[in-house]
Amino acid sequence: MGRPRTPLIDRERITTVALRLVDEHGEFSVPAIARELGVRTASLYHHVDGRDGIVELLRERVCAAIDASALGALPWDAALAAWARSYRAAFAAHPRAIPLLMAAPVRAPRVLGQYEAAVRALLDAGFAARDVLTVIIALENLVLGSALDLAAPDTMWELGDDTARTPLLARALAAGPEGREASFELALGACLDRFRALLDEGS
Known part of the structure; x- marks a missing residue:
């Protein structure tokens, strides 16, 4: 045969x-x-190429769902916001891959290409070279933390029947959070505001 x-x-x-x-x-x-x-x-x-090669194949597969087309096509802050939202959605689909991928250096050429586009967008906007990776890593911290949060239980605080020790937390929970999307957008907006301030300081 x-x-x-x-x-x-x-x-x-x-x-x-x-x-x-x-x-x-x-x-x-x-x-x-x-x-x-x-x-x-x-x-x-x-x-x-062994286990490390498979990890990079996983990174390529997960990151293939990220739309990086806004980088270089939109103003830097709108581009970063669009990239962050797509990045978050891609990793939220595979939250258990996050610890695995974050423990290994990025080597996949197609993924490195996204970072190249992000660096170019920030440099073209006027960010100092020393600040570029600080901005990108800060954004990734937000994105990946939020992606993990999307996989968490809907209620992270269980107070039981006795709320005497945590009356303020009970009151806040009763008021009802606006949801994970609102929390992410709040944090993203705060990051972008700080990035704008950093750009102003550098110029």
């Missing part, structure tokens, strides 16, 4: 299985991917 017309494994299939394992369990292993695909573990190494 010759080789099957359709290969049993390729980079796309490996990525799909790895991402499903991460979504379900928060982790993956190369042997587990091989078992899912019905091949020997060694066979995967013909397609990927």
Whole structure:
């Protein structure tokens, strides 16, 4: 018998299985991917550069959902806001991938291209080179924290029947928060205001 017309494994299939394992369990292993695909573990190494290579494939897959087209097309602050919203939505779809991806350096060329566009947009707007990554990292902290928050329970405070010790918190909860979208937009607006101030200081 010759080789099957359709290969049993390729980079796309490996990525799909790895991402499903991460979504379900928060982790993956190369042997587990091989078992899912019905091949020997060694066979995967013909397609990927070990575990680190699979992590970068996961990063590319998740980040492919980010729309970075606003960077360079809109004023810098509107562009960052649009990028942040899309970035958040992409990672909110796979919150268990966040700790895994944040523990490894970014190497995927297509993902690095988004950062290149963001850096260019900020430099073109007049930000000092020393401030550019500070702005981007601050925005990422907000985006990724908010993406994790979207996966959290709807109610994070359970006071029970006895609210005598936390009457102010009980009152705030009874008033009802406006929701996660409102919280994110509030934080995003505050970040952009600080970025504008930083730009003014630098100029």
